[in-house]
Amino acid sequence: MQYLLKLDAFRKIPAELTNPTMHGAWLTILAYTIMALLFFMEFHAYLSTNINKTVELDSHYAQHIWIDFDVVMHELPCEYTEVVVRDVVGHQELDILDQRITKERTDVRSGNFKGIHRADPQQQLQQQNLPKVEQGIRHSHNTKGEWEHPELEADWISTSDAFQHNDFDAVIAYHDFTFVNFYAEWCVHCRRFAPTWIEAEGKTDATVYRDKTGAEVVGKLLRINCVSFQELCARVGIRAYPTVRMYKRDGTFAVYRGERKLEPILEFFQQFISSEVIQAEAEITAHHSTLEEGCRVHGELKVRRVPGYFLLEADSSLDSLEPSMTNVSHRVNHLWFLDDREALKNYVKNTARHVTKDVLRNVQPLKGQEFSLYKAHKAPQHYLNVIPTMFDERVLVYQASVQSHIVDVKVTDVPQARFSYHFSPLTIQISTKGRPFYDFLTSVFAIIGGTYTFVSLVNRFWDTVSSRYKGGMGKLS
Numbered sequence: 001m002q003y004l005l006k007l008d009a010f011r012k013i014p015a016e017l018t019n020p021t022m023h024g025a026w027l028t029i030l031a032y033t034i035m036a037l038l039f040f041m042e043f044h045a046y047l048s049t050n051i052n053k054t055v056e057l058d059s060h061y062a063q064h065i066w067i068d069f070d071v072v073m074h075e076l077p078c079e080y081t082e083v084v085v086r087d088v089v090g091h092q093e094l095d096i097l098d099q100r101i102t103k104e105r106t107d108v109r110s111g112n113f114k115g116i117h118r119a120d121p122q123q124q125l126q127q128q129n130l131p132k133v134e135q136g137i138r139h140s141h142n143t144k145g146e147w148e149h150p151e152l153e154a155d156w157i158s159t160s161d162a163f164q165h166n167d168f169d170a171v172i173a174y175h176d177f178t179f180v181n182f183y184a185e186w187c188v189h190c191r192r193f194a195p196t197w198i199e200a201e202g203k204t205d206a207t208v209y210r211d212k213t214g215a216e217v218v219g220k221l222l223r224i225n226c227v228s229f230q231e232l233c234a235r236v237g238i239r240a241y242p243t244v245r246m247y248k249r250d251g252t253f254a255v256y257r258g259e260r261k262l263e264p265i266l267e268f269f270q271q272f273i274s275s276e277v278i279q280a281e282a283e284i285t286a287h288h289s290t291l292e293e294g295c296r297v298h299g300e301l302k303v304r305r306v307p308g309y310f311l312l313e314a315d316s317s318l319d320s321l322e323p324s325m326t327n328v329s330h331r332v333n334h335l336w337f338l339d340d341r342e343a344l345k346n347y348v349k350n351t352a353r354h355v356t357k358d359v360l361r362n363v364q365p366l367k368g369q370e371f372s373l374y375k376a377h378k379a380p381q382h383y384l385n386v387i388p389t390m391f392d393e394r395v396l397v398y399q400a401s402v403q404s405h406i407v408d409v410k411v412t413d414v415p416q417a418r419f420s421y422h423f424s425p426l427t428i429q430i431s432t433k434g435r436p437f438y439d440f441l442t443s444v445f446a447i448i449g450g451t452y453t454f455v456s457l458v459n460r461f462w463d464t465v466s467s468r469y470k471g472g473m474g475k476l477s
Helices: 002-006 022-047 121-128 168-174 188-205 230-235 262-274 276-281 341-350 357-363 437-473
Strands: 050-057 064-073 081-087 098-107 177-183 219-225 243-248 253-255 293-304 308-314 330-338 369-371 378-391 395-408 416-423 426-433
Touching: 022 437, 064 308, 064 416, 081 098, 081 293, 168 177, 177 188, 177 262, 188 219, 188 262, 219 262, 243 262, 293 308, 330 395, 330 416, 341 395, 357 395, 369 395
Parallel strands: 177 219, 378 416, 378 426
Antiparallel strands: 050 426, 064 293, 064 330, 081 308, 098 293, 177 243, 243 253, 308 416, 330 369, 378 395
16 A cells, blocks of 8 residues: 555645635636637547648549539520520530429519610601601501502512502501511521411401401501611510511510411401400510510439530521620529539538638639620620549539629620630549547547646746846845
């Protein structure tokens, strides 16, 4: 037992041999305060994740990649919005291995169309000075059986024909119902449709039509060449050819979306006039209503992991679009490249939710950005340099830097919103590592021992200075 007592390293001094002092009490409070602060700081550091970044050659040989996007096309209807992926050369359309795309029709709050040039004041003045058709005139024949106003009955084929076509509103007001075929000479769909329409014109001119009340009404089929009358077609919002509208005398219209065959056209024309129910189902709208509709396109595309680009383009298999009336202004809600969405979510949530914040900001460089066009024949293009980023050798994300600008488009080409992407040959390796518990425990002991040692030195220094001061003053007994 005596041998064990000799090993005691924590021998106690009897209490009657110690003398408490005021400065010793303050130093003790200071010591506890310092230890508490250092302990909480060390504990916070223990809970934090250390990050280490290195740059290496890309060794992730993934064959496929997901493109997750959400883009709002402000003035491009969903029926003309197509998503296409092409390779970097642009001549080969890449296979979309899987896709989950949703198109949502959206309303444009402003009725102003921003995609065409405004006529200059001189042109507007000339247009205002054009002769107008007398108000209140109606469809009728003269004593010879000829049309009383043949300029309001004729097709708008050319500006150089025998008639002065200058008042479209007068033509609409002249008839009770006017079925108008807006076409372009260069449109192959229009050329195929022309014989059917001309035949329908002849049949309707020889037919008497009555409305729901049984009263005789005037219905007329007309053609308008939008190459010769481009300003008119732009004013009424013609975006694609052929566009067929059924106008009422008050200027409202319904868009015909049926087959381009003789019988469906005649049936639609007769039923529209004779039935109010058919009119209600035909989506009757006012002038420029087509400019009130946009499209939100969002979803995912699974494509091959090669440099390329994807397009939000205006296209239709049934119509030929008018380039000057195609506006691809858009807002990018988000656009990012993915390898495994669920793995990334779990990693951020459970492992490195704080460390990855700066990286995740770079994953969506276009988030919330607007790209508006105010002139025709313009298109925004975006160039993304995609950098693979690997977390702890198990979760892959793609950071991206982006450059965007507005380009001029040929007057004969339909504008497209283009998103080009190129994969960097380098990979950023990010490793996250927490401190081991033994390291934290060692630091806690160091804090306790170090604090007591430091305060003891301060106390001894205080005692030494105080003793010498008192000795010099002759107060030391």
